[in-house]
Amino acid sequence: MSKEITSREQDYSQWYNDLVIKGSLADYSAVRGCMVIKPYGFALWENMRDALDKMFKDTGHVNAYFPLFIPKSFLSKEAAHVEGFAKECAVVTHYRLMNDPNGGGIVVDPEAKLEEELIVRPTSETIIWNTYKDWIQSYRDLPILVNQWANVVRWEMRTRLFLRTAEFLWQEGHTAHATPEEAIAETRQMLEVYATFAEEFMALPVIRGVKTESERFAGAVDTYCIEALMQDGKALQAGTSHFLGQNFAKAFDVKFLSKENQLEYVWATSWGVSTRLIGALVMAHSDDDGLVLPPKIAPLQVVIVPIYKGDEQKAQIGAKADEIMKGLKALGIRVKYDDNDNARPGWKFAEHELKGVPVRLALGARDLANNLVEVARRDTKAKESISLDGVVEHIEKLLVDIQQSMYNKAAAYREEHITKVDSWEEFEKVLDEKGGFVSAHWDGTAETEDAIKEKTKATIRCIPLNNTQEDGKCILTGKPSKERVLFARAY
Amino acid sequence: MSKEITSREQDYSQWYNDLVIKGSLADYSAVRGCMVIKPYGFALWENMRDALDKMFKDTGHVNAYFPLFIPKSFLSKEAAHVEGFAKECAVVTHYRLMNDPNGGGIVVDPEAKLEEELIVRPTSETIIWNTYKDWIQSYRDLPILVNQWANVVRWEMRTRLFLRTAEFLWQEGHTAHATPEEAIAETRQMLEVYATFAEEFMALPVIRGVKTESERFAGAVDTYCIEALMQDGKALQAGTSHFLGQNFAKAFDVKFLSKENQLEYVWATSWGVSTRLIGALVMAHSDDDGLVLPPKIAPLQVVIVPIYKGDEQKAQIGAKADEIMKGLKALGIRVKYDDNDNARPGWKFAEHELKGVPVRLALGARDLANNLVEVARRDTKAKESISLDGVVEHIEKLLVDIQQSMYNKAAAYREEHITKVDSWEEFEKVLDEKGGFVSAHWDGTAETEDAIKEKTKATIRCIPLNNTQEDGKCILTGKPSKERVLFARAY
Numbered sequence: 001m002s003k004e005i006t007s008r009e010q011d012y013s014q015w016y017n018d019l020v021i022k023g024s025l026a027d028y029s030a031v032r033g034c035m036v037i038k039p040y041g042f043a044l045w046e047n048m049r050d051a052l053d054k055m056f057k058d059t060g061h062v063n064a065y066f067p068l069f070i071p072k073s074f075l076s077k078e079a080a081h082v083e084g085f086a087k088e089c090a091v092v093t094h095y096r097l098m099n100d101p102n103g104g105g106i107v108v109d110p111e112a113k114l115e116e117e118l119i120v121r122p123t124s125e126t127i128i129w130n131t132y133k134d135w136i137q138s139y140r141d142l143p144i145l146v147n148q149w150a151n152v153v154r155w156e157m158r159t160r161l162f163l164r165t166a167e168f169l170w171q172e173g174h175t176a177h178a179t180p181e182e183a184i185a186e187t188r189q190m191l192e193v194y195a196t197f198a199e200e201f202m203a204l205p206v207i208r209g210v211k212t213e214s215e216r217f218a219g220a221v222d223t224y225c226i227e228a229l230m231q232d233g234k235a236l237q238a239g240t241s242h243f244l245g246q247n248f249a250k251a252f253d254v255k256f257l258s259k260e261n262q263l264e265y266v267w268a269t270s271w272g273v274s275t276r277l278i279g280a281l282v283m284a285h286s287d288d289d290g291l292v293l294p295p296k297i298a299p300l301q302v303v304i305v306p307i308y309k310g311d312e313q314k315a316q317i318g319a320k321a322d323e324i325m326k327g328l329k330a331l332g333i334r335v336k337y338d339d340n341d342n343a344r345p346g347w348k349f350a351e352h353e354l355k356g357v358p359v360r361l362a363l364g365a366r367d368l369a370n371n372l373v374e375v376a377r378r379d380t381k382a383k384e385s386i387s388l389d390g391v392v393e394h395i396e397k398l399l400v401d402i403q404q405s406m407y408n409k410a411a412a413y414r415e416e417h418i419t420k421v422d423s424w425e426e427f428e429k430v431l432d433e434k435g436g437f438v439s440a441h442w443d444g445t446a447e448t449e450d451a452i453k454e455k456t457k458a459t460i461r462c463i464p465l466n467n468t469q470e471d472g473k474c475i476l477t478g479k480p481s482k483e484r485v486l487f488a489r490a491y
Numbered sequence: 492m493s494k495e496i497t498s499r500e501q502d503y504s505q506w507y508n509d510l511v512i513k514g515s516l517a518d519y520s521a522v523r524g525c526m527v528i529k530p531y532g533f534a535l536w537e538n539m540r541d542a543l544d545k546m547f548k549d550t551g552h553v554n555a556y557f558p559l560f561i562p563k564s565f566l567s568k569e570a571a572h573v574e575g576f577a578k579e580c581a582v583v584t585h586y587r588l589m590n591d592p593n594g595g596g597i598v599v600d601p602e603a604k605l606e607e608e609l610i611v612r613p614t615s616e617t618i619i620w621n622t623y624k625d626w627i628q629s630y631r632d633l634p635i636l637v638n639q640w641a642n643v644v645r646w647e648m649r650t651r652l653f654l655r656t657a658e659f660l661w662q663e664g665h666t667a668h669a670t671p672e673e674a675i676a677e678t679r680q681m682l683e684v685y686a687t688f689a690e691e692f693m694a695l696p697v698i699r700g701v702k703t704e705s706e707r708f709a710g711a712v713d714t715y716c717i718e719a720l721m722q723d724g725k726a727l728q729a730g731t732s733h734f735l736g737q738n739f740a741k742a743f744d745v746k747f748l749s750k751e752n753q754l755e756y757v758w759a760t761s762w763g764v765s766t767r768l769i770g771a772l773v774m775a776h777s778d779d780d781g782l783v784l785p786p787k788i789a790p791l792q793v794v795i796v797p798i799y800k801g802d803e804q805k806a807q808i809g810a811k812a813d814e815i816m817k818g819l820k821a822l823g824i825r826v827k828y829d830d831n832d833n834a835r836p837g838w839k840f841a842e843h844e845l846k847g848v849p850v851r852l853a854l855g856a857r858d859l860a861n862n863l864v865e866v867a868r869r870d871t872k873a874k875e876s877i878s879l880d881g882v883v884e885h886i887e888k889l890l891v892d893i894q895q896s897m898y899n900k901a902a903a904y905r906e907e908h909i910t911k912v913d914s915w916e917e918f919e920k921v922l923d924e925k926g927g928f929v930s931a932h933w934d935g936t937a938e939t940e941d942a943i944k945e946k947t948k949a950t951i952r953c954i955p956l957n958n959t960q961e962d963g964k965c966i967l968t969g970k971p972s973k974e975r976v977l978f979a980r981a982y
Contacts (some may be wrong), residue, residue, distance in 0.1 A: 012956075029557070029558045029622065030558075030562060030622075034559070034560060036555070036556070036558065037555055037556040038555055039554065039555045042553070042555045043553065043572070062530035063533050063534070063537065064528055064529055064530045065536075066520070066527050067521075067525035067527065068523045068525070068642055069521060069525060069658070072599075075597065082597060086587070086588035086597060088586070088587065089588050090560075090585075091584065091599055092581045092582060092584075092611065093585065094582040095579070095580065096579065096580060097566070097577035097578070097580050106564075106573060117599055119588075120611070121581065125878070127520070128519065130521050131518070131521075131527050151641075155586040167559050167560070219765070243940050259759060295550065379810075410504040426902055458934075465555070
């Protein structure tokens, strides 16, 4: 019997949890808000990480590693930054446990109190800029193009697997530049790297944009973002790239001697994506039978299920499967032969559907006699019998096709769900009945943004890059506006 | 002017620090005991990690990720384990900061106190076995062969870059098995993986052995180890693999239904190596001019330094260098053309020697006219002029040769520094005057082991696997002994 999945219509949120847990991506842990990323989920993350890491290195970045802990005083040095993170910090106050002399078991040793509390990094701008102070003297030391793969902790009160967890894995790029132009170009370059990754590897179309002031990263001058759309019509911020100006250089006193022999503050960027992307991937593509994973990052791209009676058939089918596997592996395709005797083919079909394996081959004795194999694609569930002669080439093309059609499907859904509205009534109606992005005029003030959020739970996801300039009136206040922005309810 | 390095003879410990810091591997951070791993050091770690990760996967393991935090009560569940780690734990007690109402700046919010303190993982047996409880019901769920790459924290009072830091990076394998035989075979297999990695990639000969009871991992039934020898005659534990018996299964009540339909506790192993290996690498091979890195894991394997006057020569040499680079890169060789105009060739030579780049090519105008290039190898400092015609193939072979001769050199040193002794006087003399491993009889008691450590600072590094059985008398007590063990002073 296959594992039961709640349908999207029945309970979207439970459907998501079922997919993550029963699809073997992750699980809750004994620590509030922290998750266990299971081997299948971690293999997916490894594929995503490796693709991103290559893109970072191809654009001249190198990896490094900075401390997990941040002295409390560091956080306070950048005013907006501490404001943004102080409310959700895990704080280390002691460095030893002891046996309670009063018989209370293992307790914190009160004598082992730290002089200054340490914060478990929620992000690393402060510790990194404190380090860059030692690395940067002259323009010759610039740019610094460093990335870090790390775990970070933000003590969220309401958590959801992958989407919002107290601890998550991410990468954070931290670059240092001699001019604002160069830093802004870097910020935009990395946004484009993220967008390309989302579209080409995750089959996830994204809108490139810039955040409004109230949605900016704590300490940034500008926050660029990519925004994706989920199947329930809610938006999800899938990556951010920040132009930090000289804020952190000033907070940590990082100056350099310019070519013109002037002492100047350094210009900064930071940019990150996290395991949250896995949540986006699940919600963008999957269906009521389970995960649907894009071939480029799927841990397993092809599974072969044998259908046989008796040892002779098993051996014949096994030999043919070996041959196919060999051909696929030679092309770098990740394939598994599922010859587990403890499960029936039907159970295996359901299990591999649940796990989102892009292509399934079913190979039976009669197929073999007819030189045929049944090929099923996970995304459309289309099945066909094809000749065994060209099966390897067929699958190679099929994987490319699946990747592209998953993207096309998500892009079509996204296009259908960007709605221009020009009145408040329409705005509320679209949000409630259709969802998706609502393209509307806004008067440019944080007050109006807050009021709209208060009334509708919709936020400004971004001001799209290359936005058309167009005169209009704010949907809430009627005040003049020069361009539309994208609103949505969001994860 | 090149950076100054303290010589080994002058101050071995300072020599080590100079190499790590001036060689751009790592640096101290603002957080006591925590280091910053710089890009060059991290590239080295990436090469080590990737090679190990492939070996783990080739032996059937998969990666996963478990929470950074461990509830205090979990640590206490395994008696020996808590005893071993309680004294050096970073403890999270609060989850929020606030503005001090009395004007004291940013302070810990006393109302945001955790109900149960969380320990930053010093190792993950407890949180993982608490998770395995949910993953294991029957023998069909076994074995579990999981590895995790992670950061861990042990609040050491005396720290040294890479060798002993409060936070370090490592991998920890945690496997679960149905029988003790299978778990012991896994423990030994992973020890062999570590030994192979050390010898083949790090060019570091190691002794495979088992620890005495007092040197065992906290919670293990048996700890296997690989022990390496540094140039100052001190030993360094380079990796451990633990047979944990049913200790953690009992502590977390993890049982499985066996093939015979019996409910039994699961058998466990854990095994790990860490960034400490980088410290071992530095100390095993380097010299007074800087790092000497084995080609297989060196971030950069070949550097080409042009020597020219004027733009015409520069262009000619550049064109030839491009051609060489192309040939090397086609073979997967990591090469850099150092055409930085701000430094003279002599400075560059010193810098690349300091950083341990295995092969340096110097290409001048006269060389080019004679179709020659100067090839210098870092390990022996031998230089030769060779024809440009076969340079790519020459370098490919040279890198193999350097890897092998670095191993041979370290192995010869190690062989010279294993000394059999049969009296206490000799024992002390060898430790003080020659160093290295001392092979001696011991009466098998922890008391004697402690007494020897007290008197000499030497510990039993291991009982070598496949040790010869031989009657003898304990060097300290004269009591009978059946085999020699290896003593050494150690990092």
